[in-house]
Amino acid sequence: MRRREFLKLAGAATLAGCATRGSAAKARVVVIGAGFGGATAAKYVALWDPGIEVTVVERGTEFISCPISNLVLGGNRTMQDITRGYDGLRKHGVQLVSADALAVDSAKRSVTLADGRTLAYDRLVLSPGIDFLYGDIAGYQGAEPRVLHAWKAGPQTVELRRQLEALPDGGVYVLAVPVAPYRCPPGPYERACQVANYFKRAKPRCKVLVLDANPDVTSKGPLFKRAWQELYPGIIEYHPNAKVVAVDAATMSVRTDFDTVKGDVLNVVPPHRAGDIALRAGVITTSNRWCDVDWRTMESKAVKGIHVLGDATLSAGGMPKSGHMANAHGKVCAAALVELLNGREPNPNPVMTNTCYSFVSDREVIHVASVHQYDATQASIVPVKGAGGVSAARSELEGAYAWSWARNIWADMLA
Amino acid sequence: MTARLVAAALALAAAAAHAQDNAVARSLAATCAACHGTDGRSVTTEVVPLAGLPKEHIVAQMKAFRDGTRPATVMQQLAKGYTDAQIEQLADYFAGRPR
Numbered sequence: 001m002r003r004r005e006f007l008k009l010a011g012a013a014t015l016a017g018c019a020t021r022g023s024a025a026k027a028r029v030v031v032i033g034a035g036f037g038g039a040t041a042a043k044y045v046a047l048w049d050p051g052i053e054v055t056v057v058e059r060g061t062e063f064i065s066c067p068i069s070n071l072v073l074g075g076n077r078t079m080q081d082i083t084r085g086y087d088g089l090r091k092h093g094v095q096l097v098s099a100d101a102l103a104v105d106s107a108k109r110s111v112t113l114a115d116g117r118t119l120a121y122d123r124l125v126l127s128p129g130i131d132f133l134y135g136d137i138a139g140y141q142g143a144e145p146r147v148l149h150a151w152k153a154g155p156q157t158v159e160l161r162r163q164l165e166a167l168p169d170g171g172v173y174v175l176a177v178p179v180a181p182y183r184c185p186p187g188p189y190e191r192a193c194q195v196a197n198y199f200k201r202a203k204p205r206c207k208v209l210v211l212d213a214n215p216d217v218t219s220k221g222p223l224f225k226r227a228w229q230e231l232y233p234g235i236i237e238y239h240p241n242a243k244v245v246a247v248d249a250a251t252m253s254v255r256t257d258f259d260t261v262k263g264d265v266l267n268v269v270p271p272h273r274a275g276d277i278a279l280r281a282g283v284i285t286t287s288n289r290w291c292d293v294d295w296r297t298m299e300s301k302a303v304k305g306i307h308v309l310g311d312a313t314l315s316a317g318g319m320p321k322s323g324h325m326a327n328a329h330g331k332v333c334a335a336a337l338v339e340l341l342n343g344r345e346p347n348p349n350p351v352m353t354n355t356c357y358s359f360v361s362d363r364e365v366i367h368v369a370s371v372h373q374y375d376a377t378q379a380s381i382v383p384v385k386g387a388g389g390v391s392a393a394r395s396e397l398e399g400a401y402a403w404s405w406a407r408n409i410w411a412d413m414l415a
Numbered sequence: 416m417t418a419r420l421v422a423a424a425l426a427l428a429a430a431a432a433h434a435q436d437n438a439v440a441r442s443l444a445a446t447c448a449a450c451h452g453t454d455g456r457s458v459t460t461e462v463v464p465l466a467g468l469p470k471e472h473i474v475a476q477m478k479a480f481r482d483g484t485r486p487a488t489v490m491q492q493l494a495k496g497y498t499d500a501q502i503e504q505l506a507d508y509f510a511g512r513p514r
Contacts, residue, residue: 047453048441324449331445335438347439353446353496355489369489371446371496387496391488398488401450404461409449411458 040330074194128275
C-alpha cells in the first residue's frame with residue numbers, strides 16, 4: 001500500500017491524536033452490540049492489544065444465539081443450550097455496559113446512552129444486527145404477538161415454540177420468507193425442516209407452508225429440497241415467488257400478490273435493514289438499509305471513525321449475512337483497530353471464511369462454505385474461485401461438526 | 416555515529432516489519448478459530464486442536480485436503496481458499512501457540 005493511501009485509511013485516527021498516543025492516555029474503543037460481530041471484535045482487540053481500553057454497550061444481559069435457535073423451535077435444543085453469559089469478555093478486560101445506545105455524535109466522538117451517560121471513543125464499532133421494515137407488510141404492527149418473526153433469538157423464539165406446541169394435529173404453520181438479502185440465507189429452509197421434524201414426531205397431520213418471496217430456495221437449494229422430499233413427504237409445501245404483502249391476525253391469514261392464505265401459526269419474517277443505531281449514527285449508505293464499509297478495516301464509507309460489522313453491512317459479493325461472517329468481520333476490524341491505534345498500517349489483504357451449517361433433522365446437517373480474499377483491483381473482498389462449496393449429502397457426521405462449530409464459535413467470541 | 420544510527424533505524428524497521436508479519440499470521444490463523452477455537456484451542460473434541468501442532472504437519476494436511484488425498488466434509492473446500500504462503504504463515508503461527 002502506498003503511504004498516501006495508508007494516511008487516508010489512518011486519517012481519522014491521526015486527527016484524534018491516537019497515532020501518536022503517549023503512555024498516559026489509553027486509546028478507547030467502544031463497541032455497540034455484543035453479538036457475533038461486536039463480541040468478537042471486543043475480545044480480539046483486548047487479546048491483541050491489552051493497552052487499548054475496550055467498552056461494550058449491550059442491552060441484553062445474556063447472549064442468545066440465532067444459529068441453532070431453529071432447533072429450539074423443533075424441540076431438539078433448549079433456550080439454555082443457545083444462551084451464553086458475558087463474563088468471559090470481562091475476563092479479557094473488556095468493560096460491559098448494560099444499556100441501550102441512543103445516539104452517536106461522530107464529530108465529538110461520543111455515544112449517548114439511554115440513561116443519559118456518554119462514552120467517549122477514539123474508534124467506534126457498530127454491530128447493531130437488524131431491525132425490521134414492518135411497514136413493508138400491511139397489518140403487521142398490532143398483529144404481534146399472534147404473528148411472529150422469531151428472526152432474533154429470544155422471547156419470540158420461546159413464544160413461537162409455544163404456539164407450535166399448542167397447535168392441534170392437522171393445523172397449518174405458515175412461514176413467510178422475505179426477498180434476499182436477509183439475515184441467514186439458509187435459515188428459513190432449516191426452520192421449515194425443524195418444524196416439520198417436530199410435526200412428523202408429534203402431530204403428523206400438520207403442514208408446513210413456506211411462502212418464499214424469492215424465485216427459489218436462496219441457499220443449498222437441492223440439498224434442502226431433497227431433505228424435504230425424503231424426510232418430510234407430504235408435510236412441507238413450498239411456494240416460490242410468493243411475497244407476503246399483508247397479514248391479518250383477526251382472520252389469521254396472509255396475503256400475497258396473488259392469493260390469501262390461512263394458517264394456524266403465522267411466522268412472517270419482514271424484510272430488514274441495519275439496526276436502528278446505524279440509522280441514527282448516519283452510517284446507512286445503500287437502499288436506506290445497509291452500511292457500506294472498507295473491507296480492509298470495516299470502517300464506514302459514510303462516517304470516519306465508525307466501523308460497522310455483521311448483518312448491518314452492505315454485503316460484499318457472495319458474502320452471506322451470517323453469524324460466522326460477522327465473527328470474521330469482528331476479527332478483521334479488531335486487527336485493523338490495533339494497527340491504526342498504534343500508528344501502523346492495517347493489513348491490506350484481509351481474509352475471511354464462512355461455514356453455515358443447517359440441521360435438516362435432529363441429527364443430519366448440510367453446509368455451505370466459502371473463503372473470501374481482499375482484491376485491491378475491485379476494492380472489495382471476494383470469494384476465492386474454486387474454493388468453498390456445499391455438502392455432498394446430508395450426514396450425521398456434519399451434525400456433530402455443526403454442534404461443535406456452535407460451541408467453538410460461541411467460545412471464540414465470548415469465552 | 417551515523418552508521419550506528421542507521422543500524423538502529425534498520426533494526427527498528429526490521430522489528431516493525433516482523434510485528435506486522437506476525438499480525439498478518441495471527442489474523443490468518445484467526446480465520447480458523449470459529450471452528451477450531453481461539454488460537455487453535457478447541458472447546459470440543461470433534462475438531463483437531465491446532466495449537467502447538469508442528470508446522471510441517473499443518474502444511475501437509477492443508478495440502479492433502481486441497482489435492483483431495485485427505486477426504487473431508489468441509490476442509491477440502493476451505494483449504495483451496497488459501498495460498499501456499501498463507502498456509503505457511505498460519506501453520507507457523509499455530510505451531511508457536513501453547514496447547
